[in-house]
Amino acid sequence: MQKLTSAFVLALFVAQQPAAPTRATVVRAGRLIDPATGTAAANQTIVVQNGRITAIGSGITTPAGAEVIDLSNLSVLPGLVDAHNHLALTYKTEPENNYYYLTYVMDSTALRAIQAVSNGMQMMSSGFTVVRDLGNAGNYADTALRVAIEQGWVPGPTIINSGIIIGGMGGQFTPTPEMAKDHNIVYPEYLDADTHDEIVKAVRQNILFGAKVIKVCVDCKPYPYTVDDLRTFVAEAANAGLKVAGHVQTKVGAMRAIEAGFWSLEHSGPMDDEVHKLMAQKGIWRVGTETPFTPYRGSQQAFDRTVAGMKNAYAAGVKMAFSTDADYFIPGMNRGEVVINFLLSWKASGIPAKDILKIMTINGYEVCDIASRRGPIKVGFPADMIAVGGNPLDDIDALRTVSFVMKDGMVFKKDGVVVPEKFLHAGPVNGWRIR
Numbered sequence: 001m002q003k004l005t006s007a008f009v010l011a012l013f014v015a016q017q018p019a020a021p022t023r024a025t026v027v028r029a030g031r032l033i034d035p036a037t038g039t040a041a042a043n044q045t046i047v048v049q050n051g052r053i054t055a056i057g058s059g060i061t062t063p064a065g066a067e068v069i070d071l072s073n074l075s076v077l078p079g080l081v082d083a084h085n086h087l088a089l090t091y092k093t094e095p096e097n098n099y100y101y102l103t104y105v106m107d108s109t110a111l112r113a114i115q116a117v118s119n120g121m122q123m124m125s126s127g128f129t130v131v132r133d134l135g136n137a138g139n140y141a142d143t144a145l146r147v148a149i150e151q152g153w154v155p156g157p158t159i160i161n162s163g164i165i166i167g168g169m170g171g172q173f174t175p176t177p178e179m180a181k182d183h184n185i186v187y188p189e190y191l192d193a194d195t196h197d198e199i200v201k202a203v204r205q206n207i208l209f210g211a212k213v214i215k216v217c218v219d220c221k222p223y224p225y226t227v228d229d230l231r232t233f234v235a236e237a238a239n240a241g242l243k244v245a246g247h248v249q250t251k252v253g254a255m256r257a258i259e260a261g262f263w264s265l266e267h268s269g270p271m272d273d274e275v276h277k278l279m280a281q282k283g284i285w286r287v288g289t290e291t292p293f294t295p296y297r298g299s300q301q302a303f304d305r306t307v308a309g310m311k312n313a314y315a316a317g318v319k320m321a322f323s324t325d326a327d328y329f330i331p332g333m334n335r336g337e338v339v340i341n342f343l344l345s346w347k348a349s350g351i352p353a354k355d356i357l358k359i360m361t362i363n364g365y366e367v368c369d370i371a372s373r374r375g376p377i378k379v380g381f382p383a384d385m386i387a388v389g390g391n392p393l394d395d396i397d398a399l400r401t402v403s404f405v406m407k408d409g410m411v412f413k414k415d416g417v418v419v420p421e422k423f424l425h426a427g428p429v430n431g432w433r434i435r
């Protein structure tokens with residue numbers, strides 16, 4: 001192979017030319033909601049240029065030649081966050097009997113990456129502009145999704161992805177010796193890490209292949225990680241500026257993850273009053289994945305327990321996130337519709353609408369660790385916003401009908417119809433350096 005000439009190398013690495021300023025967009029909001037304070041301001045104008053918000057207020061003069069989007073009959077608010085999903089996993093009644101071991105045998109990583117793009121668009125249509133995607137994504141389909149969105153090929157939410165879930169041997173699977181040892185069947189759904197050296201290596205592998213958060217199976221096996229093991233995860237992730245999310249299913253696991261200083265605990269099963277009080281004291285996020293009882297999922301008994309746990313956590317002052325773990329196909333519903341129906345759990349918990357809205361927005365940006373650069377409707381921030389009829393500060397069900405979605409200053413949905421053209425490109429228009 002010919003050696004690369006220095007001119008070619010230079011051309012390859014020369015900085016991208018800044019794009020010429022685009023025409024401004026002006027959004028006229030009948031009501032602009034600030035979920036941080038639980039307040040709303042009437043008749044506000046938001047000016048957007050080059051994908052970012054440049055001005056917000058009343059009585060702003062429309063820049064010459066600006067495109068005006070009239071949302072004067074709607075409430076405008078920042079985008080919603082699902083803090084726990086798996087966009088590259090969709091298990092189904094047919095053919096795999098809702099058994100995700102089989103999904104991974106039957107759906108290739110490439111197919112799952114394409115499913116993830118579709119699921120991401122379905123989430124955006126329901127107003128979710130940020131998704132924390134926590135593993136079970138085959139061989140890094142989650143990174144492919146994030147990079148495709150960020151480089152500018154396809155529309156989709158901002159993705160905070162974990163790469164492969166790291167766990168003690170076997171992860172959440174219970175394979176036969178033949179399947180595990182002869183066919184490496186656990187990988188790529190789980191990355192085995194049983195010693196401190198393996199933990200360091202696994203964390204680094206995920207970061208190399210595009211993870212933005214580290215997901216650990218704390219106690220999926222009868223040999224849970226020790227506090228010392230868990231501290232190794234936290235230290236190695238912190239070395240690269242990443243946070244650690246812990247899947248917990250036992251109280252022992254939850255207590256150890258809290259002691260080790262995990263950023264978030266995923267799933268609410270093992271969380272009792274004692275766990276909640278410790279989490280509140282240490283400021284650890286509760287990503288509870290609270291499944292509602294519906295004709296297609298759950299049971300009354302499980303739901304009662306879930307709701308009691310939410311009430312207890314709220315009363316204890318635990319930092320809570322809206323999260324679903326919705327990674328299954330319900331015929332007749334899209335991924336966004338399945339996710340927004342988790343409002344049933346939040347309403348049943350008795351948490352006031354304005355607090356639920358804060359949990360679904362502000363808390364979401366914080367648990368995703370992006371609050372300083374994306375999320376709130378704020379001058380200088382990327383122009384991500386949605387609009388609904390009614391006022392979600394009073395009636396959270398207003399979020400069920402999202403009629404407008406803007407991401408990075410581009411309209412994704414207008415008058416209730418998805419219009420993705422602005423997001424579709426034949427090349428990495430935001431730069432191939434995004435990995």
Ligand SMILES: [Zn+2]
Pocket residue numbers: 084085086134325
């Ligand atoms: Zn999950």
